[in-house]
Amino acid sequence: MAKGLIRIVLDILKPHEPTLPHFATYLSELSGVEGVNVTLMEIDKETENIKVTMQGIDLNYQEITQAIEEYGGSIHSIDEVVAGKTMVEEVTTPQD
Numbered sequence: 001m002a003k004g005l006i007r008i009v010l011d012i013l014k015p016h017e018p019t020l021p022h023f024a025t026y027l028s029e030l031s032g033v034e035g036v037n038v039t040l041m042e043i044d045k046e047t048e049n050i051k052v053t054m055q056g057i058d059l060n061y062q063e064i065t066q067a068i069e070e071y072g073g074s075i076h077s078i079d080e081v082v083a084g085k086t087m088v089e090e091v092t093t094p095q096d
Helices: 020-028 061-070
Strands: 005-015 033-043 047-059 074-083
Touching: 005 061, 020 033, 020 047, 020 061, 047 061, 047 074, 061 074
Parallel strands: none
Antiparallel strands: 005 047, 005 074, 033 047
């Protein structure tokens, strides 16, 4: 039964190495992770700005943070968090 974090979306700045496929595979091996999506948002001479979406069961934010930092990355922002037993999709309201 799912508990805790089941999805987290992070804005990350990382060096060019490791490559995106290697970085995604590395993150997918963390405990509780069922899937990882890495999207390149911007690139410059020394760094890449990426959006990482991780989904699973009871994701460990501290473990995720440590893994990203071990590979030279830094989290700029937490853009989305989903917790609980089921995924709740955002809905449009008349105020939107």
